[in-house]
Amino acid sequence: MTSAAPTPAYRRLSVEERRSQLLEAALSLFAHRAPEEVSLDDVAEAAGVSRPLVYRYFPGGKQQLYEAALRSAAEELEHCFAEPPQGSLSERLSRALDRYLAFVDQHDTGFSALLQGGSVVETSRTTAIVDGVRRAAAEHIVDHLAVRDPGPRLRMTVRMWITAVEGASLSWLDGGKEPPLDELRDWLVEQFVAMLVASAGRDPQTADVVRAALALEAPDGAVGALARRVVPLLGDAARLL
Amino acid sequence: MTSAAPTPAYRRLSVEERRSQLLEAALSLFAHRAPEEVSLDDVAEAAGVSRPLVYRYFPGGKQQLYEAALRSAAEELEHCFAEPPQGSLSERLSRALDRYLAFVDQHDTGFSALLQGGSVVETSRTTAIVDGVRRAAAEHIVDHLAVRDPGPRLRMTVRMWITAVEGASLSWLDGGKEPPLDELRDWLVEQFVAMLVASAGRDPQTADVVRAALALEAPDGAVGALARRVVPLLGDAARLL
Numbered sequence: 001m002t003s004a005a006p007t008p009a010y011r012r013l014s015v016e017e018r019r020s021q022l023l024e025a026a027l028s029l030f031a032h033r034a035p036e037e038v039s040l041d042d043v044a045e046a047a048g049v050s051r052p053l054v055y056r057y058f059p060g061g062k063q064q065l066y067e068a069a070l071r072s073a074a075e076e077l078e079h080c081f082a083e084p085p086q087g088s089l090s091e092r093l094s095r096a097l098d099r100y101l102a103f104v105d106q107h108d109t110g111f112s113a114l115l116q117g118g119s120v121v122e123t124s125r126t127t128a129i130v131d132g133v134r135r136a137a138a139e140h141i142v143d144h145l146a147v148r149d150p151g152p153r154l155r156m157t158v159r160m161w162i163t164a165v166e167g168a169s170l171s172w173l174d175g176g177k178e179p180p181l182d183e184l185r186d187w188l189v190e191q192f193v194a195m196l197v198a199s200a201g202r203d204p205q206t207a208d209v210v211r212a213a214l215a216l217e218a219p220d221g222a223v224g225a226l227a228r229r230v231v232p233l234l235g236d237a238a239r240l241l
Numbered sequence: 242m243t244s245a246a247p248t249p250a251y252r253r254l255s256v257e258e259r260r261s262q263l264l265e266a267a268l269s270l271f272a273h274r275a276p277e278e279v280s281l282d283d284v285a286e287a288a289g290v291s292r293p294l295v296y297r298y299f300p301g302g303k304q305q306l307y308e309a310a311l312r313s314a315a316e317e318l319e320h321c322f323a324e325p326p327q328g329s330l331s332e333r334l335s336r337a338l339d340r341y342l343a344f345v346d347q348h349d350t351g352f353s354a355l356l357q358g359g360s361v362v363e364t365s366r367t368t369a370i371v372d373g374v375r376r377a378a379a380e381h382i383v384d385h386l387a388v389r390d391p392g393p394r395l396r397m398t399v400r401m402w403i404t405a406v407e408g409a410s411l412s413w414l415d416g417g418k419e420p421p422l423d424e425l426r427d428w429l430v431e432q433f434v435a436m437l438v439a440s441a442g443r444d445p446q447t448a449d450v451v452r453a454a455l456a457l458e459a460p461d462g463a464v465g466a467l468a469r470r471v472v473p474l475l476g477d478a479a480r481l482l
Contacts, residue, residue: 117358118368127359152419156412160405160432167404171397178393187443191401194439198431201470202424214478224481229442231482237455240465241472 019057022047027069031107035066035121066121070114070129077103077133081140089213090189090222092144097165097185104169105181112173115166134162145209153203161192190226260298263288268310272348276307276362307362311355311370318344318374322381330454331430331463333385338406338426345410346422353414356407375403386450394444402433431467 013021025047029038040062044051058064080099083092104111113119114130138158142150145158165188172184179187200207217223254262266288270279281303285292299305321340324333345352354360355371379399383391386399406429413425420428441448458464 116368116372118363118365122359122363124359127357131357152416156409156416159412160408163408164401164405164436167401168397171400175393175397183443187440190439190442191436194435195405195432197471197474198435198467199428200474201431201467202428207474210474211477214475214481217478217481219481221481223478226439226442227478227481230438233438233441233448233451234455236452237458237464237468240455240458240460240462240468 018049018053022049022054022057022065023068023072026065027072030066030069031110033109034113035062035110035119038062038066040065063121063123067123067125067129070126073103073107073110074129074133078136081137083140083144085144085146088216088218088221088223089144090193090217093141093189093192094185094222096140097188098181100165101169101181101185104173105177108173108177112170115170134159137162146212147205147209151203151205153199154206154209157195157199157206161195164188164191164195186222189222193223193226259290259294263290263295263298263306264309264313267306268314271307271310272351274350275354276303276351276360279303279307281306304362304364308364308366308370311367314344314348314351315370315374319377322378324381324385326385326387329457329459329462329464330385331434331458334382334430334433335426335463337381338429339422341406342410342422342426345414346418349414349418353411356411375400378403387453388446388450392444392446394440395447395450398436398440398447402436405429405432405436427463430463434464434467 022043026038026043029042029046040051040054043062043065044054047054054065055061058068077100080103081096083096085092114122114126117127138155141158141162142155145154147154150158168184168188168191172178196206196210196213200210214223263284267279267284270283270287281292281295284303284306285295288295295306296302299309318341321344322337324337326333355363355367358368379396382399382403383396386395388395391399409425409429409432413419437447437451437454441451455464
């Protein structure tokens with residue numbers, strides 16, 4: 001019995017499989033077009049099914065499909081910052097950012113449309129989903145800082161960096177995806193280090209975090225490279241001390 | 242003839258005056274309530290006029306009033322970062338942030354609702370207005386950096402800081418307006434310095450900007466204070482150099 005049965009041209013999918021298939025089709029359309037430019041017919045065509053079938057699974061039509069696709073994207077994004085607590089902070093952040101920026105790259109138009117707002121599919125529900133992603137990312141980062149009870153300064157620094165990463169991502173998409181992703185990633189890690197250090201000047205808890213984080217950095221790591229590039233620039237600033 | 246004529250209880254306003262009065266009433270309502278919670282009747286009542294009169298000036302109703310109020314707020318915000326090119330960069334930024342943060346403080350609920358998005362009055366027009374404010378702020382800041390032809394790294398750093406300021410403002414409003422405004426202002430100035438310095442490590446143009454800016458800072462200024470607080474923290478990092 002070496003010859004397998006031929007794959008049927010059409011296979012009856014389970015409810016769950018069909019739903020996933022429709023969602024996947026919707027997500028890939030919403031990733032590369034503004035929500036205004038995606039119709040239910042497009043989703044049906046991309047999934048190779050009829051429009052009534054899409055309605056059977058998503059009676060709320062495009063709005064419901066968009067929200068379901070966004071929820072599934074949000075889940076993926078939330079996982080970006082879930083990183084085992086191993087290695088230096090800059091290594092962990094780099095790995096998380098690699099995943100986050102790959103997502104931005106793969107969902108470019110949809111990511112811009114979503115974060116720039118003002119789209120017809122935007123509701124208080126969709127903004128709550130986006131805000132949930134930010135909150136989850138902030139929690140993951142705070143966890144990596146190994147602080148039991150993070151105070152407002154530390155939390156605000158993390159939140160500022162997250163919005164800065166969003167701003168940089170939009171800017172990167174606007175500007176034709178320059179610089180290359182790995183450079184952008186390293187730069188964003190450096191920005192986090194810089195922002196933490198500046199906050200450490202005002203907040204003893206952040207100062208403890210910075211000291212602990214620096215102790216784990218290797219001379220040939222990202223923070224060492226940053227220090228070697230920046231210290232010579234600051235020679236003139238010695239008179240300010 | 243020492244006794245002036247008594248002020249009439251009702252004065253006929255010119256078209257422009259009436260429009261301004263209605264806008265002002267709308268702006269003060271939209272400042273402290275979510276757009277969903279402001280009705281045309283509220284605006285009429287606050288301005289002491291009839292609902293039909295509001296419609297005569299704003300036939301598009303609440304949406305038109307909201308957009309007009311937002312446009313007037315945007316103009317005010319754009320002026321925050323228009324600052325004479327005198328003094329050190331940290332002094333100029335401090336004065337600009339004083340105005341910006343006073344605006345955030347005075348328009349708290351409306352500011353949050355606007356930037357968090359998902360509101361019923363949000364359209365591509367309203368997001369374009371908000372984006373215009375960001376762009377204008379970025380232009381003003383780049384002007385203060387005295388660079389003739391700002392490259393992408395410098396532009397992205399400025400944009401990242403602007404989004405970080407927005408994130409911090411929202412965080413500040415969420416957290417019961419803590420820390421006090423002048424502390425928040427100083428902290429945000431320090432964040433800008435830190436972000437610029439980190440970018441200077443990768444970008445010769447930003448490095449020139451940092452050197453020129455440091456040359457104008459006084460030892461008893463904001464950057465001097467930052468340096469004195471931060472340098473002792475970084476003693477451990479010498480092994481990374």
